[in-house]
Amino acid sequence: MYESPIKEFFRSSLKNFNFMIGAIMFFSILVLAVFADQIAPYEYDAGNPAAKLMEPCKEHLFGTDEMGRDLFSRIVYGARITLKVALIGGSIQLVLGVVVGLFCGYFGGIVDKAMLFLADLTWCVPGMVMALAVVTVIGTNLTNAIIAIALVNWASMARTVRAKTMSLKNMAFIETGVAFGESDLSLMFRYILPNIVPALIVMVSMALPSTIMSTTTLSFLGVGSQPPSPDWGLMVSDGIQYITKAPWLAIYPGLALVYTVLSFTILGEGLRDLLDPRMKSQG
């Protein structure tokens, strides 16, 4: 008779334009990533010197690059990388942001002040500069690039989680929980966290576009993914040299990036429309 919030969510999600479009777009990228082996006609690193720098044609939908590799296949396999970036980068930011935000917001005091100071530090230095520095130190590969960007970006999520924790902390059901014997950890993770989840979902989906772009930029600069990886950023970087002769080499990966970022942005906005007003009506 009464629907759980999850069922209510699915019902109204079907009516939300942003959400549906964003979800479809995201789903398309997911399909590319999961079924890359089936969809891509060639291996991503299968070079064919005879076929280098070919224009888009029947055998090569998006043309070939300077090593004769099929661009379309590389873009399809590249989806895996992009999603890996989104997943790992997003997760690190989420976990760091949630744990730090919860502890700071809940306990306050010295812990809070110390963490805020640290977070403020990450704001002071320009993100990319700091990320470059981190990656230079720990080694230039994709995983490290992801970690570097996540370390730069987690602070804003922590701030939001902290703010929400502080406002929830004083609500009657939390105080009542303390009064009948709940432990601090229980209050943070059983009581407060579930109430932050809707905002978290929105936050994460809005943070992913910048995470993807920043990490891709590191690859573009050469300190992220290394060749022959089909990382779209790397492909753009390589393709720029041939921009007059073979513009498709830079354009298609660029478009793929735009499409992906757009899908997360639209999905994020759709989620926000769906989840935020519900939060308000839930009181």
Added chain:
Amino acid sequence: MNDELLRLENVFINYRVRGGYLNAVKDVSFSVNRGEIFAVVGESGCGKSTVAHSIMRLLDKNAVVLGNIKYNGKNLMELSNKQITGIRGHDIGMIFQNPLDSLNPVYTTGAQVNEAIRLDGINKLDGWKKVIELYRSVKMPDAEKRVHAYPHEMSGGMRQRVMISMMLSRNPSLLIADEPTTALDVTIEAQILEIISQLKVEFGTAVMLITHNFGLVAEVADRVAIMYAGELVEQGDVFEIFREPKHPYTRLLMKALPRGTKHEGRLQTIDGTVPRLMAIQPSCRFANRCPLAREICHNQDPAVRALSATHTYRCHFAEEEEV
């Protein structure tokens, strides 16, 4: 009849929703006379606040108001936007439950009241003098200083005084007060109530007091209307109604109020719950909870009965039986 300031005739208020209309106010008729304090009392969801907002045409766009709302003979529903804006503040003032929501935090309260005064063409300097006068008339302590205070520097009671003086500044004949003291402490509430009851003596202003608190009604109202689920179930002279309430809802409600101690017995309760906004059907909306209810109550709108010239109610049966 010249005494009549505001007259509502057969007012229905519906809200447009997906799939049709929901009815919030059903066939409400009453009048407010010059210089009197008229209370509209009821529990949450009864429509009293909706009625108040409809008079000033402050309802949401999806609200549809049917019937007549006449002020000094003029039908307010037929006025243009410009005309109704002219009436607001000048003829009819309104104050709400939370004055903090009505005041701009970045201007001093005096400046805001002055802004209202100057709508009538008074110049700035004269306006300031009038503000201080007004603050004094609502018994604002240290009136000259308070004129320069910001809303956040004032207590709840003081802010409500600011609102009253803002509304009085243009000498309206009617002040609509929607739960003006609900957010205030008892002692401050008493102060504000005294100011409100003095309004008719000092300014000749009539007050329409919207509240859920019967105590306030007993303290200051001249006449009262009791609403339930959008219907006006009983109205009339305050003394008569408290002495001899007729409608079963009014009677049960009065008995539900804690008056003495627990040793005198448990409080009266009313079975069931308030029905939600519903489509209009001929019936008495209290029927599902009324101890006197019979078949006819679910099928027919009860007619208005008069116990006296100053006491009417709507019920099929109340006269005959004890509740």
Added chain:
Amino acid sequence: MEKMQPVIQIEHLSKHFSIDNGFFSKGKKTVKAVNDFTLNLEKGKILGLVGESGSGKTTLARVILNLTSATEGMVLVNGIDMSKCSAAQKKELRKNIAVVFQDPLSNLNPRETVMSSIIRPMVLHGMKRSLAREKAYEVLESVKMDTHYLNSYPHQLSGGQLQRIAIARALAMSPEIMILDEPTSALDISVQAQILNLLLDLQEKHQLTYMIITHDLNVIRYISDQVAVMYLGQLVEYGETKMMCSNPSHPYSKALMAASPILDPTMRGREKDIMKGDPGSLINFPSGCSFHPRCRYAEEICMQKKPEMERIDENHWARCHLCAQKTVSTTH
């Protein structure tokens, strides 16, 4: 006759908060929410605590519940000081004292069903889930709600229903003591009547002890056995309900009674002692008696010396120089 140990003993309790004046200004301001508060709560009785906003009544409740620590003084629940207990002992003691806060909309976790909110305290203290669920059915029925609501979420329910559920959850642990902070302020008159009746029935049935905090004098007069009046963090008067409501001694209590609307229009013309001014600040206290700026009887001594709680009568105390004097003069 052996006098039973009071269920709650509050002794010279003070709770002060310091608030930062900001990075650049020197010194901190102190909010003295509760000051030198002493009171006992007898078993099986209902104490009504009356005070306006800024009186410190909610802070007092939070200290009693050990949600925040005392600055000075102590609170003993059944003879034990919770703040000196280990975490395990505290958890055990918490079973015995339940609380229901004011706002029905925030009393329950919006993400949990009614059932899971009600069983949570029981499960936390080791009860088997299945037993806890059975108890949930029981308590929901005792608050006169249909058990199908157990599957609902808070946002689907009304204020009255939510408050009843909060009371049910408090009862599920079979506590000895219940502290209720404005339990009916947010409710309609008819719902309030149901809740008050319910509270009385439950108290009789389970021999509960209540502390009910409210600003509504009609509710206090109806339900309490004893009344305590709080002003600016201090207890200013304490006594049996009948006496307190018909003949209060302290000027503040008198003013509260006077300000409280009477449900009888014919009493309208009565002489009303309407207090002037606003409730004072918990930061800047007046000298001497903290009520003197608003007191119509204030004399020289009131501005200079802080009054103590003095016995006025059998089980009737007030903190006022003039009330004490009156007693002295009448006994001579």
